[in-house]
Amino acid sequence: MREKDIDHKDCQNCDAALHITSDSVLELLLGIPEALRTFIYVYSEQCSDQDLSDDLHRFWETESIGIAEETQTASMSSLFVDLKYDWILGRYQVTLPWKTDFRPQGNGYEISMARLNQLRSKLQKDKSLFQQYDTTFKMQVQNGVIEHIPSKTHQDGCYFLPHHAVIKTDRETTKLRIVFDASAKANKTSLSLNDCLEKGPNGIPHIFNLLLNLRSHPIGLTADIEKAFHQIVIDPKDRDALRFLWIDDISKPRPEVIQYRFCRLVFGLTPSPAILTETIQYHLTRFLLKEPEMAELLSQSFYVNDLICGVQNEEQGIHTYEKAR
Template identity: 40%
Template sequence: MSPEDKFALEEFKNSINMVEGLYEVSLPWKDYKKQLPTNLALSRKRLNSTIHKLKQTNKYLEIYDQIIKEQLSLGFIETVQEDLKLNNIHYLLHLPVIKDSTTTPIRIVFDASARMDKQAPSLNDCLYSGPSLTSHLTNLLLKFRLDPFAVSADISKAFLRVGLQPIDRDYTRFIWLKDPNNEKELQAYRFRSVLFGATCSPFLLQSTLQHHFETYPTSPEVSFLMTKFFVDNLIGSLSTTVSLYSLYKVAKEVLSDARMLLIEWISNDPTFNEMVTQEGDGTTEGSDLVKVLGLHWNYKTDHLSIKPLTFEETPLTKRLLLSNLSKVFDPYVLPPELQEQW
């Protein structure tokens, strides 16, 4: 590890504690934390742009508001009063990412890399990223295919399940409408948990999970949990159905002790899938294909595949395609139809 990574890990170990069953951590700050600007004016300007984009479809504006209200009710964020007299305040910009999904058509993204100007640092500039504690993707994929019974699950709203200590919360403020039908009245919020978008968030989640697993006696199930997570995704394979069912039982119990929920369980064992569906923990994809580390996994046939790349054929895309092919192939081994264009 680099000296910066070692420092971030040491700071994490010194700061993590459990409050009412929830782990709380502090942000791994660099020395120039005090240079972080308030950012309120830029935040208000970006908010107007976000509202304008959302108002093009009224449904999206309401959904955006519902997401924020849901996070408030779940305790992931809290309301605050704007007080410009305080020095330790920073406002985050946020924007919608519209997805082709019937269940979650909008995701709110918080821009922790936004700067007020070229000289001012962003929140991410002031934070250490921390060391990566996840297994290599190749290793995880090989272990996913190693034994007969493959399994995958996700932690629901994983980053938000790690609390943020009060001393750092005012650096994660943001503003939104009190009422989606009234653009003049604004409400300030701040995060009570680790936000998705901060450069250190994956490190804080991984370190919290590792810390939590280390509090349990060694067992095959706990060892599996310690080595088979890629950020918030549990991915691996087991040799028997007995070990598969045992993992499900132990993992749910262990994660619930940290107020985390393991959902979207899926396996190539149909009996297991039926059981977790009855428990309410099965996948909601509604398809034979689920995503595993960027690949498509058909859990019924137990095949992995890559989603085909599609693009609009234009003179520009043809040139880009030929340019990239030239970096990989000798032009004389290209198909005849491409040799002529070459």
């Protein structure tokens, strides 16, 4: 913050306890030294600690207008999806949250085929990327994320999702991500798959609260659930709505188009974040009696699939790490 960011004359008659610029908030929360050295606190005799807290919360809510929605806490009695534990697979299984009397218009096959042809033309210019794309699907078949559909028939209830590649060259691990477009429409007036699914409640906590809690501890802990969306099983009756097209052999000049369908949750669906959040919260409730403190800590520290929390010392950090696993 520069001196010109604050007009001391304007502060003489105000009750505000803290004046900050919006571009410095994250720097403060993340602990950038320069931001910490240059922050100027202007206290008023009328201000209390509660005033400070309220000012900060009002500021963050203002900054989040149009971005963050009101947080709703998921509970076992108010889950918006049919969630159950599959003891054979050792995973949670959900049904898709369909809107009443809503189904996609058409099956999306034509737009998926057109997108597939465009995708192949691009991938053929980069053989390495083409191979990575194909290998990703083969690995997902082996891991039970997707399954091959031998028949080419499209019965009622089938829907095909277009997909494309997103390349992140700055990533050290996964540089290729395959993104599925559940918002694709055959035309401007038709309904997409996402149009027919409930978005679900926003159970994600405010990032402000998570960062503030992290900065209030001497030691920070971060982790994530690996391939979190793919850990959740889709009920078999909904899987045909999650079909997509690929080819049988990328080395063939004229490969055959084949069909797959998802057995696990797809990231591109509108309700996917809410489903993941509710599944995590539901899972943690199973440990409230056995490990109440740890269940409570984890319940308040997840931002989608990312864990962000803090501890007081190394011993507590190791304990949290071992219990959270």
